[in-house]
Amino acid sequence: MTVRPLSPEDLGCPTDGAWADVAFGLGETCEREGDLEQAADWFRVVAESGRADAALRLGAVLGRLADEGSAADSAEDLLAEATRWLSGAQDATTPDAIELITDLLNRQLRQAARRGLEPAVTG
Template sequence: MSIRPWLPASAGGPLDGSWAEIAFGLGLLYEHEDDLDQAARWFRQAAEDDFPGAALRLGAVLGRLADRRGTGPAEELLAEASRWLSEGLDVTRPGTIGLITDMLDRHQRAAARRGLEPAGTA
């Protein structure tokens, strides 16, 4: 039995060695290990090179990161995730629709948290 039986290729097919595919594979690996900061970094690289599916994975990972962080950083992450999810994706695919719905829910939760925070004193 190998020490690391899970490989990025097992989650999305074999890798041919292009930079975008390698970046996507690294993103999958880090996401599997729950290192979402590194996963986002590598998915962002793949998405910038228009690798299929990278923008969706990036949006999902950024949304999960936003759930883990406070209001200020979460809002920036949600805004970036929304941009990636809305740019050039097939919004008729069930996976895309689900991610967009999750993102809208996250935006609503962030807005509710802002409404519950005490007003700052001047």
Template sequence: MPVRPLSPGAVGDGPDGSLVDLAYGLGEQYEREGDLEQAAQWYRRAAEADRGRAALRLGDVLGRLADERPPASERLLAEATRWIAGAPDATTPDAIELITDMLNRHQRAAARRGLEAQPAG
């Protein structure tokens, strides 16, 4: 069942303890603990509510999940790329570094696909 996105108009979007801030904070906590799956879920909620920094963090976490899960890497990389590219602050140095990392991940995934497609012999 899809997660109902948080609406910034309904809960606010500032440092006042809103649900969006809570979702972002939970994403940070899970990321620090190394639970990238949970971090992605919480960052996604905050990003869907237009929290720009959450979109960048989500893109980064999804990229790292793609590194860990080669069979799902194409889907994860595609989603990561959409979030990073659509982030309001996609021109900051941090965002540009994430975009560069994402391009490198795409290249590694393409190389893996190329190696898998070659017949053994």
């Protein structure tokens, strides 16, 4: 992935809800424009401040990046990070969160199936 954006502390800005709202909005804009890596970076910043909605969005974006075969990170690493964010989200029992977790499990199963189809390397 790309280098993570600066945190508000790095810029000398307050870390109140206004900053998180702006960063979340930037994540949404990046996601809408198809820049999933940048969206993940913004959602990660907000999720690290404790916002459950950002953790859920981050998990969803990381899952989509894994599906796309992002060159920056392996699909397994992306799915592992998505799992951590989705399972730790405070709203993990809402219907939307359950749907995201189910999608993540399906992605992990597809990834395992792909690994099972890869030819074994013999030396």
